[in-house]
Amino acid sequence: MIYFVGAGPGDPELLTVKGQGLLQEADLVVYAGSLVPEAVLGCCRHDAEKIDSAKLALEEIVSLMIGAYRQGKKIVRLHTGDPGLYGAIGEQMKELDQQGIPYEVIPGVSSFLAAAAALKREYTVPGGSQTLIVTRLAGRTPVPPEQALDKLAAHKGSMAIFLSVGMADRVQEELLRQYPPKTPVAVVERVSWPEQRIIEGELRQLTRMVQEAGITRTALILVGDFLKENGKSLLYDGEFQHGYRQD
Missing domain, CATH: 3.30.950.10 (Tetrapyrrole methylase, C-terminal domain)
Structure with a gap:
């Protein structure tokens, strides 16, 4: 399986539990080096292969992942923040779809x-x-x-x-x-x-x-x-009735 994982904003403790677990298990991690700090890569196994995608073109990134997948390896494509927001994962997923290769997207903290x-x-x-x-x-x-x-x-x-x-x-x-x-x-x-x-x-x-x-x-x-503004929510106002607080 190939996993597109959101690395979160930078603090490794803001990785999701699922994302951290996948990084700890991955054989290959392809990461956006200019945006993912070294501390996040500290979650990887010491023997995992880690490749910075900053200088790679789309075809090279996809080729790396497909090659590792066909060798039976577990792959994490590590994106900054959440992959669904300015993540540029659509074209990668399209290539994998054309090859019939399964993948999953793991959200991150934007x-x-x-x-x-x-x-x-x-x-x-x-x-x-x-x-x-x-x-x-x-x-x-x-x-x-x-x-x-x-x-x-x-x-x-x-x-x-x-x-x-x-x-x-x-x-x-x-x-x-x-x-x-x-x-x-x-x-x-x-x-x-x-x-x-x-x-x-x-x-x-x-x-x-x-x-x-x-x-x-x-x-x-x-x-x-x-x-500058905070406001006051009605949700916790004593006079505001809702399904869990009624007269």
């Missing part, structure tokens, strides 16, 4: 969830935003025109923006078309890694904040009033 935890914030605030938009700015990878950043920002929801910190000036420009200049922002670099950094400020300051911090990659941009 960095946008770890970032909320690091900031001690909820994306959905009682009495405030009930919507979270997870997106990215168009760059070398295009974005459908109707999903342009400024159009999504029109909803005024909470936003988690991936793969865009290197274009912070464009992010700021597009968001300011919809959000007030004083809208809270946070940039979370390498969340849950030992070198994690968090910088906070206002949208109008975003470009300067990122430049002064020297952050160019591996960081999330979070935007919205959720960064």
